[in-house]
Amino acid sequence: MPTSAPEPVLQVEGLSAGYGKIGVLKSVNLVVRPGEIVALLGPNGAGKSTLLKSISGLLPWSGAMRFAGRDMAGAQPRDCVEAGLVHVVEGHRVFTQLTVEDNVLLAGYGMPAAQRRVQVEEALDFFPEIKAKRRDKAATLSGGQQQMLAVAQGLVRKPKLLMLDEPSAGLSPVLVDRVLAAASQLRAAGTAVLLVEQLIEKSLAVADRAYAMVRGTVVLEAVASEPDLPERLERIYFGLDSQ
Numbered sequence: 040m041p042t043s044a045p046e047p048v049l050q051v052e053g054l055s056a057g058y059g060k061i062g063v064l065k066s067v068n069l070v071v072r073p074g075e076i077v078a079l080l081g082p083n084g085a086g087k088s089t090l091l092k093s094i095s096g097l098l099p100w101s102g103a104m105r106f107a108g109r110d111m112a113g114a115q116p117r118d119c120v121e122a123g124l125v126h127v128v129e130g131h132r133v134f135t136q137l138t139v140e141d142n143v144l145l146a147g148y149g150m151p152a153a154q155r156r157v158q159v160e161e162a163l164d165f166f167p168e169i170k171a172k173r174r175d176k177a178a179t180l181s182g183g184q185q186q187m188l189a190v191a192q193g194l195v196r197k198p199k200l201l202m203l204d205e206p207s208a209g210l211s212p213v214l215v216d217r218v219l220a221a222a223s224q225l226r227a228a229g230t231a232v233l234l235v236e237q238l239i240e241k242s243l244a245v246a247d248r249a250y251a252m253v254r255g256t257v258v259l260e261a262v263a264s265e266p267d268l269p270e271r272l273e274r275i276y277f278g279l280d281s282q
C-alpha cells in the first residue's frame with residue numbers, strides 16, 4: 040500500500056450486525072477512499088443491504104466505524120446524513136403525488152434555503168431528462184426516471200459518500216447505463232460511491248475496487264480491473280469458492 044493513499048472517507052472494522060437476535064454480518068472490514076467508486080457484490084441474502092443499513096445508522100452494530108474523520112459509534116441516521124453520508128435504500132420510492140422538483144427539495148430539508156436551491160439545481164443537472172419534467176408529478180415518470188429521481192434526491196446534500204443499493208433494479212439496459220454513468224460523474228466531482236449491484240460486469244466497468252460478500256462475510260477485495268475478477272466472482276456467486 041503506497042503511503043500516499045488518501046485517508047479513507049469510510050473505514051469499517053470488525054462490524055457485526057443483524058436483526059434482533061438474528062446475526063447477519065460477521066466482522067466486516069471495508070474501506071472507501073475519497074472520490075472512489077466501490078462495488079459491493081454478492082449473491083442474494085449475502086448481507087449487502089444489511090451492511091449499508093448499518094453504515095447509515097438504520098441498524099445497530101458492533102465494531103468500529105469512522106466516517107470523514109469521525110467516530111460513528113452510536114450514530115443515528117440523522118447524524119450520518121449530517122456528516123455527509125447519504126444512503127439511497129433498496130427499492131427507494133419517490134413521492135409520486137409531488138412534483139419532481141418538490142421531491143428533490145424535500146430531500147434537502149433543513150438546509151439553508153439559498154444553498155438548498157443551488158444544490159437542487161446541481162442535483163437535477165445530473166439528469167437532464169428529469170430536469171425537463173421538474174414541474175410534473177413524479178407519478179408521470181417512467182420507472183427508470185423515478186430511479187434517477189431517487190439518486191438525485193441523494194445528491195442534494197452533496198454527500199461525501201453516496202451509498203446506492205441496487206439503483207438499477209428493474210431498469211432497461213440503457214437506463215442502467217445512465218444511472219451508472221451518474222456514479223462516474225459523481226466520482227469526477229469528488230464524491231465517493233458505494234454501489235450495491237447485481238450486475239457484476241456493469242458494476243466493475245464503473246468501479247475502482249470491489250468487495251464480495253457471502254453469508255455476512257467479506258470474502259474478496261480486489262481492484263475492479265483485475266482481469267480474472269469476473270471469473271472469481273462467478274465462482275463466489277455459485278458457491279464454488281470459499282476463499
Ligand SMILES: Nc1ncnc2c1ncn2[C@@H]1O[C@H](COP(=O)(O)OP(=O)(O)OP(=O)(O)O)[C@@H](O)[C@H]1O
Pocket residue numbers: 058061063081082083084085086087088089090129
Ligand atoms: N428485516 C429483516 N429481519 C430479519 N432478517 C432479515 C431482514 N432483512 C434481511 N434479513 C436477512 O438478512 C440476511 C441478509 O439480507 P440482506 O437483505 O442484507 O441481503 P442482500 O445481500 O442485500 O440481498 P439481496 O441481493 O437479495 O438484496 C438474509 O438472510 C435476510 O433474510
Ligand SMILES: [Mg+2]
Pocket residue numbers: 087088089129204
Ligand atoms: Mg439487498
